[in-house]
Amino acid sequence: xxxxxxxxxxxxxxxDAYYVVKKHLNCEVDFIWHKExxxxxxxxxxxxxxxxYGDYLRAGAIAQFSKVMTEVKNHAKKGKYVIxxxxxxxxxxxxxxxPGALITNQSTxxxxxxxxxxxxNNKTKFTNIFKENQTIQMPIAHKQGNYFANSDLLKNLEDNxxxxxxxxxxxxxxxxxxAGIFNKNKNVLGMMPHPERASEILLxxxxxxxxxxxxxxx
Amino acid sequence: MKAKIYINYKEGILDPEGQTVSKALxxxxxxxxxxxxxxxxxxxxLDTQNEQEAKKIIEESCxxxxxxxxxxxxxxxxxxxxxx
Numbered sequence: 001x002x003x004x005x006x007x008x009x010x011x012x013x014x015x016d017a018y019y020v021v022k023k024h025l026n027c028e029v030d031f032i033w034h035k036e037x038x039x040x041x042x043x044x045x046x047x048x049x050x051x052x053y054g055d056y057l058r059a060g061a062i063a064q065f066s067k068v069m070t071e072v073k074n075h076a077k078k079g080k081y082v083i084x085x086x087x088x089x090x091x092x093x094x095x096x097x098x099p100g101a102l103i104t105n106q107s108t109x110x111x112x113x114x115x116x117x118x119x120x121n122n123k124t125k126f127t128n129i130f131k132e133n134q135t136i137q138m139p140i141a142h143k144q145g146n147y148f149a150n151s152d153l154l155k156n157l158e159d160n161x162x163x164x165x166x167x168x169x170x171x172x173x174x175x176x177x178x179a180g181i182f183n184k185n186k187n188v189l190g191m192m193p194h195p196e197r198a199s200e201i202l203l204x205x206x207x208x209x210x211x212x213x214x215x216x217x218x
Numbered sequence: 219m220k221a222k223i224y225i226n227y228k229e230g231i232l233d234p235e236g237q238t239v240s241k242a243l244x245x246x247x248x249x250x251x252x253x254x255x256x257x258x259x260x261x262x263x264l265d266t267q268n269e270q271e272a273k274k275i276i277e278e279s280c281x282x283x284x285x286x287x288x289x290x291x292x293x294x295x296x297x298x299x300x301x302x
Contacts, residue, residue, distance in 0.1 A: 058286055065283070094286070101288040103227075108234040148231065148289060173232060 001043040001216050003029040006072065006088075008063050013049035013085060016196040021046070024199055025212050034066035044081040044215055045072055047088030049141075049194060059102060059144040060090030069095060081125055081215060082188045086142055089180070089190035098183055098190045099157070100149040106173030110143040114204065115193060116168040117179050121161045124186045129214040135168060136207035138193035140179075145192040147174035147181075157181060164189055219264045220297040221276050225285045226257035260284060272296050 003021045007014045014031065021029040032038060038045075052063040063069065069091075076082050076097055084092040092098045105111055114137055119130040130136070149157065154176055157163050164180035172192075180191030195208025227233050233255055240254040262279075264272050276294050285292045 057284065061283060061286070101286055103232065103289055104234050106232060106234055108238050146232070173234075 001027050002040060003027055003044050003046060004032045004038060004040075004042040005029060005046045005048055006032050006034060006068055007048075008034045008050070008052035008066060008091075010052045010054055011048050011050035011087070013087075013194065013196060016194075017046045017048045017085070020196045020199045020209065020212055024209060025216060027216060032068055034063070034068045036068060038068065038071045038075070042075065042080070044083065045075055047072070047082065047084040047091055048196075049086030049088060052087055052091065055087075055144070058090075058094065059087060060092075060094040063087075063091045064095040073097065076183070076188050079185060079187050083126065083211070083215075084188075084190040085194055085196065086140075086145070086192055089192055090144060092188065092190045097188050098181055099153055100147060100181070102144050102192070103146045103148050104144050105142070105146050105171075108143075110141070111145070111171050112139070112141040113171065114139050115171055115179070117165040117193060118168055120163045120166055121182070121186075123161075124164070124182060124189075124214075126182075126186075126189045126211055126214050127164060129210045129217065136165075136210070137205040138195060138198040138208050139204075140171060140193050142172070142192055145174070146172045147178040147192075149175055149178075160184055162186075165191060165193070219267055219269075219272050220299060221262040221264060221272060221294055222297065223260040223262065223276060223280060223284060223292055223294040224257055225260070225280075225290050225292045226255055228289055228291050231289050267298075269296060269298070 119134045122130045122132045162182045166177040170177045195211040198205040198208030236256040280292045
């Protein structure tokens with residue numbers, strides 16, 4: 001499988017994602033600057049964490065109009081895989097590839113801590129290695145990670161099995177404890193926790209690596 | 219022609235910043251405030267002198283980028299400097 005990591009001004013988890021894919025997953029991976037075109041056909045595009053465009057206006061709001069995002073949308077439309085992590089999730093929501101919105105944490109604080117997640121749907125390309133309802137550890141680091149959806153959308157997400165992960169203890173006020181969601185077709189995943197920062201035991205957990213392993217094995 | 223755009227959270231959307239500032243005002247002894255909402259104010263200087271054209275530009279800007287229809291609402295006022 002071939003991966004791409006999109007780089008915006010302000011991305012800061014791009015190298016972590018690249019490192020995990022290249023060194024641990026042993027897959028081909030390219031960095032793609034946001035003003036460039038996708039230079040190859042990719043199986044999976046990673047939109048990494050960070051503070052694209054300084055989070056100005058709303059987190060992810062300006063990045064959605066970057067040149068490369070048109071190609072990312074086309075890539076997703078073909079049913080190919082996209083994973084947005086933290087700021088990447090915010091960008092996917094602003095782009096409309098995922099529903100809902102990410103607003104300021106209930107506490108108004110930037111929260112950086114390890115969280116326990118429950119795997120809600122393990123029958124997808126991104127989660128097939130996990131057991132159903134398995135609990136996993138990963139860090140979060142965000143100020144705007146409070147997932148908001150109205151009651152109709154929440155019902156749709158639950159009914160269509162679009163919820164990927166839920167927090168065991170809700171850190172930020174997210175509706176229904178949501179930490180990550182899929183699109184309807186389950187080829188796009190957005191999540192606030194950082195799997196790339198939990199891909200080596202040395203970092204406290206390698207549960208995150210199972211998401212990357214799932215992508216190449218499922 | 220100038221415009222001022224006001225963007226606020228939709229009713230029912232948590233405004234943690236507003237709540238925190240509201241509590242802070244209470245803590246310094248300022249009472250009598252029932253609710254406080256913190257939104258954004260964006261000022262535009264427009265090329266046009268035509269109000270219809272101005273409205274079109276403002277509404278396009280708001281719906282495409284400046285506000286998020288999932289969580290926010292916007293209002294605006296147009297300031298015609300020739301008349302002021």
